[in-house]
Amino acid sequence: MLDALTSPxxxxxxxxxASFAILLAAIFYxxxxxxxxxxxxxxxxYTVPIALATIAQMFIITVNDLDLSIGPFVGLTACIGATMLxxxxxxxxxxxxxxxxxYAALGALIHLxxxxxxxxxxxxxxxxxxxxxxxxxxxxGTAPGWVKAVVGLKTPYVPYPIIAAVAIGLxxxxxxxxxxxxxxxxxAGGNPRAIGxxxxxxxxxxxxxxxxxxxxxxxxxxxxxxxxxxADAHIADRYTLYAIAGVILGGGEFVGGRVSPIGAxxxxxxxxxxxxxxxxxxxxxDWQIGAQGGILIIVLALRALINRREx
Amino acid sequence: xxxxxxxxxxxxxxxxHFGAVRALDGVDLRVDxxxxxxxxxxxxxxxxTLMNALAGILAPDRGVMKVHGHDxxxxxxxxxxxxxxxxxxxxxxxxxxxxxxAENARIFHPSLTGWGWKRRAGDMIAGKLDEIFxxxxxxxxxxxxxxxxxxxxxxxxxxxxTVTDASLHLVILDEPTSSxxxxxxxxxxxxxxxxxxxxxxCILISHMLGEVLDYCDRIVVMKDGLVVAARAGAxxxxxxxxxxxxxVVEMEEIEEHEAREWQRGKTxxxxxxxxxxGNDWAxxxxxxxxxxxxxxxxxxxxxxxxxxxxxxxMRGRKTAxxxxxxxxxxGDRQTDGIFxxxxxxxxxxxxxxxxxxxxxxxxxxAEAAMGREWQxxxxxxxxxxxxxxxxxxxxxxxxxxxxxxxxxxxEIILMDDPMRGVDVGTKLEVYDxxxxxxxxxxxxxxxxxxxDELYNCDHTYVFRDGAIVADLTRKELxxxxxxxxxxKESA
Numbered sequence: 035m036l037d038a039l040t041s042p043x044x045x046x047x048x049x050x051x052a053s054f055a056i057l058l059a060a061i062f063y064x065x066x067x068x069x070x071x072x073x074x075x076x077x078x079x080y081t082v083p084i085a086l087a088t089i090a091q092m093f094i095i096t097v098n099d100l101d102l103s104i105g106p107f108v109g110l111t112a113c114i115g116a117t118m119l120x121x122x123x124x125x126x127x128x129x130x131x132x133x134x135x136x137y138a139a140l141g142a143l144i145h146l147x148x149x150x151x152x153x154x155x156x157x158x159x160x161x162x163x164x165x166x167x168x169x170x171x172x173x174x175g176t177a178p179g180w181v182k183a184v185v186g187l188k189t190p191y192v193p194y195p196i197i198a199a200v201a202i203g204l205x206x207x208x209x210x211x212x213x214x215x216x217x218x219x220x221x222a223g224g225n226p227r228a229i230g231x232x233x234x235x236x237x238x239x240x241x242x243x244x245x246x247x248x249x250x251x252x253x254x255x256x257x258x259x260x261x262x263x264x265a266d267a268h269i270a271d272r273y274t275l276y277a278i279a280g281v282i283l284g285g286g287e288f289v290g291g292r293v294s295p296i297g298a299x300x301x302x303x304x305x306x307x308x309x310x311x312x313x314x315x316x317x318x319x320d321w322q323i324g325a326q327g328g329i330l331i332i333v334l335a336l337r338a339l340i341n342r343r344e345x
Numbered sequence: 346x347x348x349x350x351x352x353x354x355x356x357x358x359x360x361x362h363f364g365a366v367r368a369l370d371g372v373d374l375r376v377d378x379x380x381x382x383x384x385x386x387x388x389x390x391x392x393x394t395l396m397n398a399l400a401g402i403l404a405p406d407r408g409v410m411k412v413h414g415h416d417x418x419x420x421x422x423x424x425x426x427x428x429x430x431x432x433x434x435x436x437x438x439x440x441x442x443x444x445x446x447a448e449n450a451r452i453f454h455p456s457l458t459g460w461g462w463k464r465r466a467g468d469m470i471a472g473k474l475d476e477i478f479x480x481x482x483x484x485x486x487x488x489x490x491x492x493x494x495x496x497x498x499x500x501x502x503x504x505x506x507t508v509t510d511a512s513l514h515l516v517i518l519d520e521p522t523s524s525x526x527x528x529x530x531x532x533x534x535x536x537x538x539x540x541x542x543x544x545x546x547c548i549l550i551s552h553m554l555g556e557v558l559d560y561c562d563r564i565v566v567m568k569d570g571l572v573v574a575a576r577a578g579a580x581x582x583x584x585x586x587x588x589x590x591x592x593v594v595e596m597e598e599i600e601e602h603e604a605r606e607w608q609r610g611k612t613x614x615x616x617x618x619x620x621x622x623g624n625d626w627a628x629x630x631x632x633x634x635x636x637x638x639x640x641x642x643x644x645x646x647x648x649x650x651x652x653x654x655x656x657x658x659m660r661g662r663k664t665a666x667x668x669x670x671x672x673x674x675x676g677d678r679q680t681d682g683i684f685x686x687x688x689x690x691x692x693x694x695x696x697x698x699x700x701x702x703x704x705x706x707x708x709x710x711a712e713a714a715m716g717r718e719w720q721x722x723x724x725x726x727x728x729x730x731x732x733x734x735x736x737x738x739x740x741x742x743x744x745x746x747x748x749x750x751x752x753x754x755x756e757i758i759l760m761d762d763p764m765r766g767v768d769v770g771t772k773l774e775v776y777d778x779x780x781x782x783x784x785x786x787x788x789x790x791x792x793x794x795x796x797d798e799l800y801n802c803d804h805t806y807v808f809r810d811g812a813i814v815a816d817l818t819r820k821e822l823x824x825x826x827x828x829x830x831x832x833k834e835s836a
Contacts, residue, residue, distance in 0.1 A: 043488065214458040217448040224441030224490075231402060231439055232452050233424040290490075291443040 045340045050284045050297040053333050054304045057311060065314040075193040077310040078303065079261060082185070082198045083108070085302040086254035087273045088280035089206055090247040092298045095281050096210070096223045097243050098289050099144065099151030103159035104251055105274035107133070109267050110166040111255030116175030116265035119256075123178070134248035141244025145237050159274070166267035173266035177259040185260025203299035210295055219243060223291020279330055280305055285337075304329075351378055352414065353514050353546050354399060354431065359408030360570075361394055368394035369405065370570035376515060376548065381541045383561030383578065384550045386590055387740075387768040391570040392550050393436065396517050399548075400433040401426035413514075430514035432505045434521055436739075438497055442490030446470055446500050449489055454509040473503040477536045478529055494677060495643045498524045502533060506540070516540075517548040522556060523765045526642040526794055527828065534560045552768055553795070554586055566590055587769065609635070609804060609818065615757055615788040618654055618665035620646055624812040631757070631790055631804075633668070636783050638802030639792040641831045643762075646811035647792040648676075651759045654790065658757070672696055672755035674746050676762035676792075682746045683734050690716030690730040692745050696753040719748035724774060740771040747775055751782060758782075760791045764798065776801050796824045807831060 061077070062069045068077060087108050094101040111133055119126025140158065144151050187194050210216040222229045222239045230236050254273070259265050282288070283304055284297030308329055312322045354376045361369040369391045376382055384392050397403040398410070401423040410418045412429045426432075440449045447467035451457045457466050467485030474481050478499050489497055498521070505516050518537070522530035530553075537547050538560055551557050557564060557578075564581050566574040566589040574589040581589070612633040619628050629650060631637040639647040655673055657665035675681035684692055694701060694712045701711040716730040723744050727737060734742060743763060750758050764772055779789055779801065791802060799805050805822050807815035807830040815830035 043491065212463070214451055214462040217444055217451050221441035221444050221448070221452050224443035225439065228439035228441055229452060231400070231423055231433075231435070233422075233427055233455070234452070291441065 042340050042343055046285060046337065047294070047297070049333065049337055049340065050294070050300040050304070053283065053329075053336075054300050054307070057304055057307050057329075061307065061311050061314060064311070068310070068314070071191070071193055075195065078193060078195040078199075078306060081195045081303050081306045082202075083254045083258040083261070083270070084273065084276050084280065084306055085199050085202055085299045086250050086257060087270070087277045088284070088298045088302040089202060089295060090250035090254065091277035092206075092281045092284075092286060092293050092295060093210075093243045093247040093250070094151070095278075095286055095288060096220055096291055096293050097240055098223050098226075098291070099155075100278070100288065101155045101247060102152060102274055103155040103162055104247070104277050105271045106159045106162040106166065106267075107137075107248075107251045108255045108258065108270035108273050109265075110162045110169070111252045112259045112265040112269050113166045113170040113175065113255075113267055115181065115256045115259045116177055117170055119181075120176050120178045126178075130252050133252055134245050137248025137251070138241045138245035141240040141242075142237060144244075145240040163267060170265055170267060173264060175259075175265045177263045177265075181256050181260040182263060185257050199299050199303060203296040206295035210293075220291045220293070223289070223293075276302070276305055279326075283330060283333055304333075352376070353378060353412070355411045356395075356398075357409040357411075359395075359398060359405045359410065361398060361403060361405045367570045369398070371408070372567075372570070372572055374565065374572065376546050378514070378546055379541055379544045380563060381537060381547045381549060381561045383557035383564040384548055384567065385552070385554065385557055385564065385586065386567035387770050390567040390590075390768075392567055393519060394570075395567070396433060396519055396548070396550065399426070399431060399515075399517060401431075428511050430512050431517070432513065432515070433517045434502050434505045434519060436519040436523070438494075438501055440489045440497055440501055440504075443488070445486045445488055446483060446492075447485040449500065450485075450504050450507060453504055453507065456510045469507050469509075470500070470503055473507050474499065477503055477506065478532050481529075493644045494524045495526065495529065499529060513545060515546045515548065517550070519550045520552065520765075521549070522551065522553060524643065524794075527796070528642065530556070552772075554583055554769070558583065558586065590769070613668070614666070615668045616654055616665065616790065618650065618657070620650060620808075620812050621653075622646075622810070622812040624810075626812070626814050627806070627816040629806055629813060631788050633756075633788055634783055634786050635804060636779060636789040636791060636802045638799045638805035639790065639808060640799055640805050640827050641808035641814075643794050645808045645831075647808050648761050649811065650808070651761055651790060651792060654757075655759055667757065669756035670754055671757040671759055672750035672753045673759045673761065674750045674763045676760075676765055678739075678742055678746060678763075681761075683742055685733075685735060687734060688716075688731045689720075689725065689727060689734050689737065689745055692734045693719055693748045693752055696749045696755070700754070715752055719745075719752055723748050723751075723778060740767045743767050744771060744775070747778070751778070756786070757788045757790065760789065760793075762792050762794055764793065764795065772798075796827065799827065 067073060087104055091101055091104050111130060114126060114129050118129050140154060143149065144154055189197055210219065218229060218234055219239055219242065222236060226236055255270070258270060262269070280301035281293065281298050284294055284299070284301030286293040286298060305326065308326045309322060312325050317325060352375055356372055356374040358371045358373060359369055360371050372395060386392050394403065398405050401421050404421065409416060410421055417425060441452065447463055447470060450470040451462060451466040471485050474483055481499055483492065483496055483500060489500065502521055506513070521533060525533065534556060541547055549557060549561055558581060561578045564576060564578050564586065565572055568590065609632065614630055615633045616631040617628060619625050639650060641647060651673065654665050654667055655671055656662045658667040658671040684695070690712055694715050697715065698707060701708050720730050725737070725741050725744050727741065734745060737745065746763065783789055791798065793799060799822060803819055805817045806813050807817065807827055809831055815826070817826060
């Protein structure tokens with residue numbers, strides 16, 4: 035039993051949750067009033083869009099690629115959500131569907147031409163931003179009422195963002211980690227050649243993963259405007275790095291198809307909490323990003339230690 | 346042509362060229378039901394290309410390919426091969442290291458879906474593992490990347506024999522025993538024999554001639570992309586088989602070496618070490634100019650011992666006494682050995698960079714000169730040493746790794762089972778080189794899973810459960826003794 039609890043495999047899986055718990059405990063210690071329904075709701079309300087963007091990034095990382103455009107893409111879908119979707123819902127839905135289709139096409143392009151995803155998505159990040167500025171030149175717009183209603187749900191006892199995050203994690207876990215096609219999708223990250231030799235289409239796999247990323251990017255943009263009620267082309271620029279950091283904090287690895295949806299959601303929550311924690315410590319916002327980086331480094335160093343023990 | 350005479354696969358005049366290289370140059374091959382066909386030949390003889398064609402990965406340039414009597418030449422693919430019950434176990438492992446054993450089994454079987462697929466896949470692969478390798482110690486929910494290379498190979502082999510909807514007719518095994526120890530190899534080959542007697546067919550590609558001679562009904566010898574001999578297994582013996590492969594090096598050279606056995610202890614001690622277990626029967630000692638073998642079942646602490654000596658020499662750890670600089674020849678060359686993006690010369694020179702620096706930069710002339718020197722000395726088959734290392738066949742890549750170690754200033758060479766999947770000709774060349782270098786005063790520590798290689802050693806230590814359990818001189822060495830020590834009941 036003790037063996038199982040100290041095995042590298044278990045420690046690796048438990049590290050994201052442990053980091054989150056330690057951070058939460060530190061926050062409650064510094065600021066006991068945060069330990070309430072209202073406090074948690076406030077601290078974690080931006081978890082949902084970040085968690086969705088993190089899941090989107092995780093799909094891309096699963097197949098050994100990296101998406102540097104998820105932030106601007108979320109910004110674009112937020113802009114579409116706050117304009118077209120609110121004014122002419124049908125047109126808005128078509129536009130969002132086109133966004134997802136564009137992601138699938140990117141996946142196909144990257145696979146067929148054997149392009150580095152970094153370059154393609156870095157380029158696309160400017161394209162998304164440009165389109166977003168065209169759609170909504172100045173900050174504004176209004177989120178559709180139903181989006182606000184869904185995002186603003188009040189749940190008894192447990193704050194809504196936590197329930198939503200758990201639900202997101204579980205749904206994606208079921209789809210990617212326990213379904214039979216999910217195993218094939220992850221296998222494509224671990225050993226693409228083996229998957230190809232077993233007769234699966236790698237093109238289809240890439241397209242599935244990229245469209246899943248696009249779909250979750252759309253959800254992230256919509257949930258974001260649900261919270262802010264207006265949009266701006268630059269609203270989610272930071273999400274690109276948050277999403278990568280969230281996946282890695284959650285136990286994912288850049289190559290090899292080793293990812294964990296539940297870990298990614300916890301990673302996103304940890305990142306959101308870090309901001310609150312540093313505010314409670316009265317650290318000037320100028321230092322916050324650096325401090326977030328510091329926490330990231332500590333967690334990754336712990337993981338490296340676990341991995342070394344394993345080797 | 347509709348009526349089938351029972352033949353599973355027949356190839357007629359199949360050819361495949363890669364640029365100027367004629368990997369296959371018109372090959373005829375027929376596999377009947379219930380036949381175990383041995384396929385032997387040097388590295389680069391075209392065995393792997395032939396297998397890839399059978400597996401549907403490579404489309405031949407010309408020739409006719411018939412499966413169960415139907416001409417499938419133009420519409421053959423991996424999926425079609427699978428539907429016709431043809432499976433391959435590849436030399437480089439084709440498992441996904443990030444998935445569990447059960448999930449890897451599922452990848453092979455498109456029909457394994459729906460509720461409970463994980464349990465069904467797990468039961469299927471565990472059942473097959475139990476059947477082929479009793480006492481394997483692998484759980485279906487183990488992550489493949491956490492398993493040792495031998496266990497990964499067991500999973501891969503067992504997976505090839507699992508059956509869901511399409512019935513199984515032919516399993517092609519490419520060097521299946523290269524990472525298995527003697528016991529599991531025998532388990533596998535016995536299993537294959539039983540399956541073949543029940544009507545399944547197998548193609549066994551192996552450099553272990555003994556396996557091929559003992560277990561195959563028919564042996565096909567390939568050379569330079571052609572079939573040069575195809576006869577019943579019983580008509581071959583070791584010598585005629587080696588002769589058919591075009592190998593003129595006499596096997597007796599090993600016997601001759603015996604006569605030159607070292608008088609142990611006359612030269613100074615080069616390496617002295619103990620394992621971490623504290624159960625060693627004798628300390629590990631190598632004298633200058635000796636070839637010392639590390640034997641036993643795969644992964645019983647031999648590699649750990651080599652790494653320990655390596656760390657003691659390179660990082661100044663006090664865990665072992667080492668008298669001079671060391672170099673390591675890796676066994677898992679894809680992961681630990683070659684730099685995939687570099688040229689052959691650069692791959693050879695990396696261990697000797699310090700001697701090639703001029704004004705703070707690597708001297709390209711010196712690097713190229715070292716590359717050329719070793720191309721000649723160790724006979725690396727390539728038109729240009731500036732080509733990428735991956736342009737070489739597996740055996741030649743391994744030669745480049747030997748060149749890297751031997752070209753360096755190292756006095757002690759550590760070898761981590763470096764001959765996996767290397768053809769006999771290359772092996773014999775490298776054995777000669779090792780003996781020459783040993784006579785010049787270099788010390789070799791050689792972990793090997795092949796009994797034949799131990800006969801090249803002056804002294805052998807047998808490892809079990811991480812500890813040294815036997816200490817054999819060249820005269821005492823015998824396969825029986827090594828196996829006996831490997832399996833001794835712990836008191």
